[in-house]
Amino acid sequence: MSKGHRYWYFDTGTSDERGKKIFTRLPDISDKTAFGAAYSAMMGHRTRRANAAAQMTVTAMIGLYRLSQKYTKLAAGSKRIYDIYLGELETMLGMAPADEVTRADIVLLVDKRAKHPAAANMILKISRALFKWARSRGHITADPCSDIELNELGEHQPWPDELLTEALASDDDRIRLAVHLLYYTAQRIGDVVRMKFADIKDGTLFVRQQKTGKELDIPVHALLAAEIGKAGRQIGPIIITARGSAITVSTLRHYVQAWAKERGHDVVPHGLRKNAVNALLEAGCTVAQTAAISGQTLQVVEHYAKLRDQRKLAIRAMSKWEANER
Template identity: 75%
Template structure:
């Protein structure tokens, strides 16, 4: 039941301070931390000003309640998918958002959008506890959608406030012996995929999208799906030799046994299965780190390395701090022993 003040007015509360009485209207909205937002009303002694302000606030609250009550979370997700915020996403990001928006709709879509609580989001994320990376992406996409919805007035609070992401650590590079074995693997699909991932330092989605037509005058053109950044990457001689073994000059570079383009999920599974038979747990993205480390250890500058990987200078510098200390130390001692 709506709260009334002592005067019988809906959604009004009063406080007394230093002998003065103040009147506040409960707007029916919540701030980012879920606390009620109250608006100051004029002094009730000025009946005209008080009545005008109260009527306006009551009208706004009633209209907002009617609109919010009609919107389910599924309705808000549908509006978000039409928004500029969503449609301007890169193709790769949009595919990821679609996966998790669909999951959010499946789990909470029938609920009133304005009544989704922090507890609902925490429970949804915790149900993914066995897949911490997926749980993080679900939370990130949900947070982005609610931030947009709140900015448009479709909801009044952000139920994702103060929910921590899982600590995932970092993707680890492949062990040197496993990388060497993969680059010489008997399986031509594994061998070619690893050559592309390693010698271009690109994400798996960008590698899957590569075509022979993207190679011109010794350079491979890449438009990164996640960032939209355009790169011209000179083809490493080892990659050129591996590409020549395919005997093809048209179409996608990576194909399955039926000659069809491979998907990211297929290629990731193929590489992980290959590594698992050798007692290793890997992620294809680790090869991006292998590549960056190799470039840095070849005395490439941070800027040169970033020109290949397409990463920010800050990210490459972060990798630079983690270069193979043992290898660098061995080289330093060798220089020292040789007199500098």
């Protein structure tokens, strides 16, 4: 009712981006023919939308998501991870109506991976991204991932100094080269296996991080340059298998971890990234300088800085104190 006039609106059954219902103006009810025709047409549209929503399966929703910019703009490495867990979600719930997936369904998916908390977290994160996108596009209204907590994960620990020293001087050429590359570039193992001789120009190694897409020009450390020189090749990937082919991430990770386990250490290659960041910080590099090598955010480097070896820092601090009082 406005200024003495009564207006009629149709509930479209949809909402805008703020969740507010969308209504469409109808003709004046006094014009029964126009009013009836408009109302019937709008009701038909709403019914078709409702039927389409009811028929939207998880498989169909995933198919639409893969066409969206949210997915297509992901880095290649991220896409591979998404594909793994979208595939799992489709295997478990593919034929279920997407709008009828419940919190209990997602909790079950997560809890089935209790022995692998990182994988459990990943399927939850990717499910959240999928359902959030689908809600934003009006395909569904369900929010089955709400209030499900991520598993707590322990951080990757740096390698013990004695293990790092042994690896850098190892008689195993592949271990020695791999650890030099991981440590002296502060990069992820996925980026290290993709490094080629052609990426090195004028003493600088070019890296395009697979996970973030960030491009880095990393000066080659003198010790790394000497180790790469021992490879005796000038083409192809820097690290190769015994047969001379490019090595995969899983193969190199298994090889490095098996070598460390033989020496009584349960470590992961990613721990060397923390060794490298700590070494840069302890050498007096600023957070920004360290991040320029590792490609991490300033916040991540600052977090690493807080976790540096307290004992080592305390010894150096005490030495400076004592020297100042002499």
